[in-house]
Amino acid sequence: xxxxxxxxALILGMIxxxxxxxxxxxxxxVRQNYYTNQTFDSSxxxxxxxxxxxxxVSNIGSSTYQMGINLxxxxxxxxxxTYIFIGSNDKIxxxxxxxxxxxxxxxxxxxxxxxYFDNFRFCNGDSTMYxxxxxxxxxxxLNMNVGQLLLAKINTTTGTITQISPNSIGQGxxxxxxxxxxxxxxxxYSTGSNLVGVxxxxxxxxxxxxxxxxxxxHFDNFTYSCVDTALYxxxxxxxxxxxxxxxxDSSxxxLGKINPTSxxxxxxxxxxLYGSGYSLNAGAAIDPNNMTxxYSTGDFLVGASLxxxxxxxxxxxxxxxxSYFDLMRNFDNCRAINIIRSNNSTGVFxxxxxxxxxxxxxxxxxxxxxxxxxxxxxxxxSTQGNIIYSEQLNTKQxxxxxxxxxxxxxxxxxxxxxxxxxxxxxxKQ
Numbered sequence: 001x002x003x004x005x006x007x008x009a010l011i012l013g014m015i016x017x018x019x020x021x022x023x024x025x026x027x028x029x030v031r032q033n034y035y036t037n038q039t040f041d042s043s044x045x046x047x048x049x050x051x052x053x054x055x056x057v058s059n060i061g062s063s064t065y066q067m068g069i070n071l072x073x074x075x076x077x078x079x080x081x082t083y084i085f086i087g088s089n090d091k092i093x094x095x096x097x098x099x100x101x102x103x104x105x106x107x108x109x110x111x112x113x114x115x116y117f118d119n120f121r122f123c124n125g126d127s128t129m130y131x132x133x134x135x136x137x138x139x140x141x142l143n144m145n146v147g148q149l150l151l152a153k154i155n156t157t158t159g160t161i162t163q164i165s166p167n168s169i170g171q172g173x174x175x176x177x178x179x180x181x182x183x184x185x186x187x188x189y190s191t192g193s194n195l196v197g198v199x200x201x202x203x204x205x206x207x208x209x210x211x212x213x214x215x216x217x218h219f220d221n222f223t224y225s226c227v228d229t230a231l232y233x234x235x236x237x238x239x240x241x242x243x244x245x246x247x248x249d250s251s252x253x254x255l256g257k258i259n260p261t262s263x264x265x266x267x268x269x270x271x272x273l274y275g276s277g278y279s280l281n282a283g284a285a286i287d288p289n290n291m292t293x294x295y296s297t298g299d300f301l302v303g304a305s306l307x308x309x310x311x312x313x314x315x316x317x318x319x320x321x322x323s324y325f326d327l328m329r330n331f332d333n334c335r336a337i338n339i340i341r342s343n344n345s346t347g348v349f350x351x352x353x354x355x356x357x358x359x360x361x362x363x364x365x366x367x368x369x370x371x372x373x374x375x376x377x378x379x380x381x382s383t384q385g386n387i388i389y390s391e392q393l394n395t396k397q398x399x400x401x402x403x404x405x406x407x408x409x410x411x412x413x414x415x416x417x418x419x420x421x422x423x424x425x426x427x428k429q
Contacts, residue, residue, distance in 0.1 A: 025049045026285050026294060026330050027076055027083055027097060029069055030059055030322035043068050047083055047095040050325055052287065052294060055301045055315030057325050061100020065093075071175065071281060073120035073131055074327035078335045084129065084156055085327060086117065092159050106159030110152075113137075117154055117161055119173060119189055123200070124226075125182035125339040125385070129154050130200060132173060132189065133163050147171035151187055151203040165203030170196065175280060179224035179231055183340040183385055183411065184423070188231065188260065190219065195231075197260055201343045209263035216240065219258060219265055221278055221295055225306065226334035227288035227383055228409050229425055232257045232306065234278055234295060235267050251276040255293055255309035268309025274302050285330040296328065338385030340413060341421075355422040356414050362427035365403045369414065371396050377415040383408070402428050 030048035044064040050057045068088030075084045081097040086108075094104040108117055110133060120131025133152035136145050149172065150165035174192035181188070185200040190211075197207035211219055214237060222233030235256040253276065254269035275297040282296035291306040296317065303313035317325060356371045369378065378398055380389035388410075389400065394417070402410075405428045415421045 026052060026287075026328045028282070028328040029074070029085060029326045030057060030319070031069065031324040031326055032064075032322050033324075042066055045069060045087070046322075047097065047100045048322065048325065050301060050317065050328070052292075052301065052303060052313065052315070055317045057317060057319045057322060059100070059320050059322070060097065063100050063102065065102055067093075069281075069326055071327075072116070072118035073178070074283065074329055075120060075122035075129055076329040076331060077122050077127070078124070078331055079127055083329065084122070092117070092154065092156055094156055104157055106155075106157060108154075108161060109159050110161040110163070112163055115148075115150075115152075115161060117152065119178035120154065121178055121180045121187075123180050123182050123185075124334040124337050125185060129156055130180060130187050131178075133161055134173075149173065151198045151200065163203070164200070165198070169198060169203070169205050176218070176220045177222040177233060177284060179222055180334075181224055181229070182226065182334055182337055183229065183381070185339060185341055185343075186260075188222075188224070190222070192218070195219075195258060195260055195263060207260060209260065211258065212262070212264045214267075219256065221284040222258065223284045223286060223293075224334070225286045225288065225293075226337055227286075227291070228306065229383065229411060229423075230257045230306075231260060232286065232293050233284070234273075235265060235269075236277065253277060255304040255306075268306075269304065270308075270310070273304055273311050274300060274314050281324065281326040283326075283328045285328045286333045287330055288333050294328065294330075296325065298324075336384060340379075340381055340385055340411065340423075356412075356424055358412060358424055358426055362429045363402060364429040366399055366401050367412075367426060369398045369400065369412065371414065371416070374417045375414055376417050379413040379415075381411040381413060383411065402426075 027049050029045050031045050033043045044066050046064045047060045048057050070086040083095045087093050091105050091107050096103050115133040115135040118132045118134050120129055122129055130153050133150045135148050148168040149170040150163045152161050152163045154161050174190045176190040179188045187198045187200050189196055195209050199206050217237040220234045220236055222231055235254045237252050239250045252272035254267050256265050256267045258265045279296045279298040285294045292303045294303050301315045305312050359368050378391050381387055407428050410426050412424050
């Protein structure tokens with residue numbers, strides 16, 4: 001009977017986790033602040049979820065923890081059902097998505113030199129947490145404090161930070177978001193004016209591109225979508241007072257996506273989405289099941305279509321017990337993908353769709369791949385990173401039948417004789 005009870009408990013636990021991980025659910029930190037005589041005393045945090053169909057925030061489990069949150073990152077590990085964030089205690093905390101229990105807490109430790117660990121994201125390709133090791137030091141030559149940024153990874157159990165970059169890759173970053181392309185193993189962050197891509201194998205900067213924005217605009221809250229291999233974010237445009245140019249009269253928010261090679265930002269929304277801004281605390285999340293980008297204004301959860309940028313949902317955020325819902329992350333985006341670019345630090349890679357042409361695209365039968373350079377190999381991958389076609393050749397043109405593929409998005413990877421590679425998305429109709 002004891003074994004049967006244990007088995008039943010295990011099954012019920014698995015069912016509760018499975019039910020929690022539905023496609024219309026986003027996870028985050030439910031925060032509650034406490035005041036005495038209008039003076040802030042303390043805050044508690046707990047893990048929770050928000051239903052994207054009605055904006056209702058549910059608490060997971062009954063445990064709360066007295067601490068604040070650090071806005072520099074959060075991550076969801078879909079393989080062990082955990083949510084990771086850094087608290088105001090400067091420790092990295094791991095909460096279980098099923099029970100809400102704090103199952104691990106570790107002090108940040110960088111053996112090279114004391115540093116923070118910011119803008120971190122979970123990489124589904126290798127089940128590792130990547131972020132920026134940030135520190136300041138006094139440069140006696142310049143007689144001033146200088147910032148250092150290095151791509152790093154962290155052991156969430158011990159808190160140990162391992163630097164990947166051999167040297168600093170920048171002096172600072174903007175709180176505009178961060179993203180990981182797990183297919184190409186590239187980490188992206190923003191300086192405010194530039195989008196910086198970092199090779200996650202070597203820690204070296206391979207792209208540092210000025211973002212092509214409309215006047216008085218910013219590209220914020222960006223994140224990566226594995227279902228169509230694109231970087232999406234909010235294009236926020238401020239409108240200033242005609243009398244006082246330092247006073248903002250109004251703002252608009254539209255969904256956009258950025259080409260990481262050229263820096264060109266395509267504004268998808270024809271009209272402004274709800275509100276004139278977004279909650280920095282909340283973050284952004286993409287649901288690949290309904291092709292929707294979600295962000296929070298603080299009071300409302302807004303959904304925008306990845307197809308056309310139009311607002312397709314607007315729900316007032318309501319709480320079972322809480323005041324804020326911070327650092328949203330979702331379960332399905334980039335889940336169960338495979339790395340496309342292997343670790344080859346001597347090779348040169350490009351994410352440049354302009355090096356080749358593919359027509360027709362979309363296509364239902366045959367695609368014609370043409371290049372000005374000699375092609376040595378063509379691979380076609382699913383958006384999960386599985387290779388479904390490979391051909392060795394020595395030519396500048398190739399015709400490939402895709403009639404046997406299911407409808408959807410695929411990635412064509414072309415390798416050239418000089419060792420470079422380029423990738424282009426195709427749509428099978």
